Amino acid sequence: MEGPYPSKQVIEEAAKRIAPFVHHTPVLSSSSINTLHGMDLFFKCENFQKIGAFKYRGATNAVLSLSNEEKKNGVATHSSGNHAQAVALAAKINNIKAYIVMPETSSSVKINAVRGYGAEVILCAPNQQAREGTVDEIIKKTGATLIHPYNNYSIIAGQATAAKELIEEIKNLDIIMTPVGGGGLLSGSALSAHYFSPQTTVIAGEPANADDAYRSLQKGEIVPENPPSTIADGLLTSLGDKTFDIIKKHVKEIVTVSEEEIIAAMRLVWERMKIIIEPSSAVPLAAAIKSKERFKGKRIGIIISGGNVDLSKLPF
């Protein structure tokens, strides 16, 4: 069952619960990128997390929070990629069955990785309705517990632990930036900043070609995603009511960026830092670079959400 609203204590407990299972990822800096753009950037490298993305934090917290009764029937979810691998591995480690619904357009690297963790993969049409419908059917048939990729308090509390670690390691951050897709990482990071570093502002980056979160925050209510078209394939989903409520309260601003800006930021990190980040992870850096006049001299933590890319389909 899903846990309670992520209070300070709930996030602290999630951090303790998942600590034996997740990597405490490093925070890296690049003096050449800092000099180039006039900001002090601190990259929390969740691309080095297990399964190559922060999603393993939320999935681990959600799976470990299940009752024994629930564990018997397994877990189910839908995901375009990283959450799928995260749930599959978290389930495998706990010896429970996982049913993963993936859009048939997912990269073969991601589908194979999920199967490699022993999960059952069910492919569906690449839209929200087909994904949710297929998961509902599976749950009816198997009694599995749904682990929603983001609109779930146990997931949000798990994702919050990345920003919590960043705050503990790097003092006096002016800003924390994350990408926003469904809003799990953003809402969790915003709560961690609120509880553990209240003077830090939280700002998201979002692809202009998938800007539902930007428009939702402007309008004050959830605006559904237009058919998104972005290289940042982790950010195709729409906000949920739980993530949006937190984002409305605790996120100051969403900065939208073009595809060209995303690719340039991704390339900058690959070339200067020699680490592999996926396009979604380049979105908050692109947003910081776009805002560099305003952000001049600021200490900015950026959560690098993941490093799972299909090397056969690079944008360079």
Place this chain on the structure above:
Amino acid sequence: MEGPYPSKQVIEEAAKRIAPFVHHTPVLSSSSINTLHGMDLFFKCENFQKIGAFKYRGATNAVLSLSNEEKKNGVATHSSGNHAQAVALAAKINNIKAYIVMPETSSSVKINAVRGYGAEVILCAPNQQAREGTVDEIIKKTGATLIHPYNNYSIIAGQATAAKELIEEIKNLDIIMTPVGGGGLLSGSALSAHYFSPQTTVIAGEPANADDAYRSLQKGEIVPENPPSTIADGLLTSLGDKTFDIIKKHVKEIVTVSEEEIIAAMRLVWERMKIIIEPSSAVPLAAAIKSKERFKGKRIGIIISGGNVDLSKLPF
């Protein structure tokens, strides 16, 4: 002027001399690669070194060892890439002039990086003769000191410090592996193992398409490189007499690998470890994988020589 033969004390002094200027790079492991191939691999990540390669160690040691008189006339060298950047940056930091001869086939990324460090770049035909001839001319004209990319004891002592750090951090290594091109990294690593961890065997990986070191070691004398044709563009050069003498004495074996094996090893590191390594760096890993039956269960340190790749020309 070039320093003395790299004794234990000379390497210890080089380590102290360059310590304030170079990164103490991390040693990373990948449980998934270890499981996949049945070895315990420890990667010394010189791709995170300044200028993105171990070459900065040797260049820094050579530049810092110059007399004040020599510093006035500047330094000159020829290099297909990383050594060029290394000498350029080491010279810049010491406020001395650098003349860098580069083959006209060098990647634009590398040429621009060298110019970015304020060095004067002189392009020449892509062969050893043209490179050496052009450098000779420059030295005659300017009085600059030659910093040979590998056949130079100050360079060898500097490169030796990477293996020294690896040995200090990871105890009881059975094997240390490096790539071999001109032999600077290999000879330095072999000396560090000999002095600081004599029970550790040193083995090199070399592209079969540029196997002069393999053939030289077989024959007991330097065999010139056939026109090399390999993606491992850091390994196109031939051994020098100084590096060969050390390699003959202290290197047990050279394992040659195909282009396909190099690309597969490179891709494995990119996908599983989320770090960017250049093709030359994948050569010792490819050699370890090729030898995995023999190396089963061994503790193997691999020096990841660099991470400078032209992202527009990837082999995936």
